[in-house]
Amino acid sequence: MRDDVNPEVPAPRRRSFLTYTGALGAAAALPPVLAGCSAGPESTNDTGGGGAGKDRTLTAVIGYGNDGSWDPTQTASAFCMAANNHIYEGLLDTDPISRVPYPALATAVPADAGATTWRFTLRAGATFHDGRPITADDVVFVYDRILDPRTQTLAKGFFASWLKEVRKVDARTVDLVLRFPFPDGLARLTLAKIMPKHVFSRPGAWDEAIKGLAVGSGPYRQSAHHPKSNTVFEAYAAYNGPRRPAFKRMNWLTIVDAAPRVAKISGTGAGAQIADNIPYANVPRLEQGGLKVAGGSGMNNLFLMFNTRHKPFDDVRVRQALHYAIDTEKMVRVALKGHGKPSTSFLDEGNPGYRRARTVYGHDPAKARALLKAAGAENLEIEILAVNVSWIVDCLPTIKASWDAVGVRTTLAPQETTAVFTKMDQKRDYQVVAAASNPNQFGLDADLIMHYNYGPENLWMRYTRWAGDPVAERLFQDMDRATREPDPARKKSMIQDYIDVVAEQAVLYPVVHNELMTAWDPRRLTGIRPQPYPGINLLRARWI
Template sequence: MRDATPAPALHRRSFLKYSGALGAAATIASTLSACSSGPESTNEADGGGEGAERTLTAVIGYGNDQSWDPLMTASAFAMAGNHHVYEGLLDTDPISREPYAALATEMPADLRATTWRFTLRPGATWHDGKPVTADDVVFTYGRVLDPDTTTLAKNFFASWLKEVRRTGDTSVELVLKFPFPDGAQRLTLAKIMPKHVFGKAGALDEATTGKAVGSGPYRQTAHHPKSNTTFEAFADYNGPRKAAFKKMNWLTIVDAAPRVAKISGSSAGAQISDNIPYANISQLEKGGLEVAGGAGMNHLFLLFNTAHKPFDDVRVRQALHYAIDTGKMIRAALRGHGKAASSYLDEGNPTYRKASTVYGHDPAKARELLKEAGVSGLKVTLMAVNVSWIADCLPTIKASWDALGVETTLEPQETAALFTKLDQKKDFQVVAAASNPNQFGLDADLIMHYNYGPGNTWMRYARWEDNSVAKDLFRRMDRATREPDPAKKKTMTQDYIDIVAENAVIYPVVHNELITAWDAGELTGIRAQPYPGINVLQAKWA
């Protein structure tokens, strides 16, 4: 990297502690302390105001005690917030995922070129008033591409982006390893961070604990990890999607009942909420709210520890998938708002093809596979995140495995607690959790690299990356990434997804819809997204 001040290397333990790793509710983080001042008793104040001056109050159904570092996090709350606080050179529409110029003045002239040149938006400033410069861009991508620094964003850039150069005070160029048009959509994942703020020693630790200083339409005004984060419109923002709300207060309410109560009735304390339980859809609609969902990549998956016998045997992993009564799960837990996985990708993905191995409910086949593997009297402890809809699905998994003769113990727990155990390399058998790589994008190459690839966090959890099948898979993934012909690339991707399906190391059980509810009498321009969180950059008071 030229003209870059090297970012301090992040120790692997720090990465696993502070980075996000689950699309829907997860991050590999222990509970973090608040970085804002003021008594906790004031945190749920709606902010007052009248008319256009009033505060937008939103409810997010996921934890807010995880990293806010935009290059590290996969926290649903933090990622949604960061889209309002930070900008990439390019950003993407939250629904169509089409890229548009954000901090850059325009899109690259030729997306198939191996050099993309960008000029920064004239007058763009950070929330502390200092100008955005090319040095900030080089600093940000220096963290992404530094071989001695581990970031989640590296998974989405390292294979195709070679270098980012400063060409002037407000101009940069990105040098690609090969033509990669899909990279334009990924630039939103490299939210540009101010070097003068986060380039200081120890400053990135503040980002993990919630500090956010961007150039976007909203600036963060307070952060209380266990209750809420507040924002206000940034008066000097001159970009394409200006703030429509003077102030916003985002509440974190993980438990379903209080979340629904907060948005319900004549005395509702919020105007919008994501992660609406399926059982409450009718109630909220009758109460006059707009309720809409989106089907996408959101899924319940199983993660196996392949270093813990007998889960090193693919037949055992397959057996436990075949045993699950997904039809019952969809009817009872998801109220019909889901589909059994027939590929790693959901059926709406442009690269979707039914996998060569599909885990339909087949207890007889499950028993046969366990017998072939020489396994009997198996006892399984299933650790799981406590996300409400996941908790609703767990009884079906237990009943299915118990019926197979597999004695099953459920251990649901807070997401941060569960993944701290994995961070600490504690032994486990199987994990059930929620994920949605669509938070990062829709292209299959990105989605698959989120969970699979050499050096990938998830592969280390599964203890699988040194397996010969895994190494062959990674080679196939790399060849598909580099393939210039879209049709050939699609087929190559579908073929290696068949390998992922057959081995079932990290693999979805069901894909489900995510539901958002809002007061249409108060808000207009809301679009329900098929991944966690909300985006109100094109919304306004009705």
């Protein structure tokens, strides 16, 4: 079963899901400006092999496509976001697990997170991969793009509500001016990767960034890029930052089909040392072969999304009934092999902002039948439009059996992610979508996660056709008030309160949260930490 290129969530506001993930991007030849990049026949591509001892190439297998957008201000692509974390730096970056911010291009984390102006000094001697020095003009250039009201970027949704402007103080100093105190913003600075103005201000450069142009200041530079095949990285010798490169060369293969991905890391002739997105069924065999396989629990989830303009899904009782009908314990046991939990909130139970929701959809067929009867929807027929991500497909039979058991005649229609969201973008009619989501790749804070999924101009809300509902309008107002709340405890409580509304309405809501599995060879690699979101981070890893 194929794991599709980008099961992660789409971006808000007037751009389609496919624009951000690049899932429809062709593997056409890239512009000449992309030095070191190629999209030629795979047989001629640089595979990144070679080297011996500590200089040998690290080979990784990523279960998502490398042909999504590489523009850090736009991308939601799992492969590209993971790669960009090695190529680019923010003023601050965050630990991939704890998400605690640390100085990256900046020399220090602001002492007062609650201030309304944060001053940053750039690291002395820092240069981009083309050798040009990094200046305050580059920082202002990136933030101006993100905050520009005429430019719709994914990153705008993470900054525009609280960041007013970024000002140049001198050649190596900038001020970030906030609209109100927002300590959570420090961790979000990693989402604003600093890019060279002299490269990306050229006409057409942003389109080139989408296709693969990547020039950063991080420990690794992109040395070759072959869409749908592999991307090669080399240690940047002039890097003088806090995360020194441990590998002379890395070759990341994109293998979205599960069987060849597992084969590449298993057996005596394994060609890779680490792979993400490991199917649960393969874990025992890989462990028996001497590999370490570990999971990261977080926001990765199977969600249901209802078209509230298609009756009877405008009725909250119908949406609730369909959630109550699902045998989630069976789904976790059979489909996820125990690597998950039934959702008890929009947030996963490990999130710092978690509180058990007022409405929890335990398996209750009797209640489901009663709600359907009260809504006059006893003879319901549903086609579930689903993405064909392998673990989602494994979960679908449980949903069908559960709905059939309460009298809902259910048809399953799994399709490529591109096909599903093309229909959404074309505003075609549908009843229910089942898909995968994981906003943890952007951060842990609940305000970010909830605004990524809910908001008056959010793309998800456009898909659900729910944004104009009076309940939705009140919800969005409550969300904005929580964003501005200065007291951390009060803010947490306000977010939890409006999540109760999200749970009760069940317009777009998780069914289960599950683990993402990573496998690696512990005889060769150390410092590996499995992530609770797609991709890998090798900034603290090294050869043994």
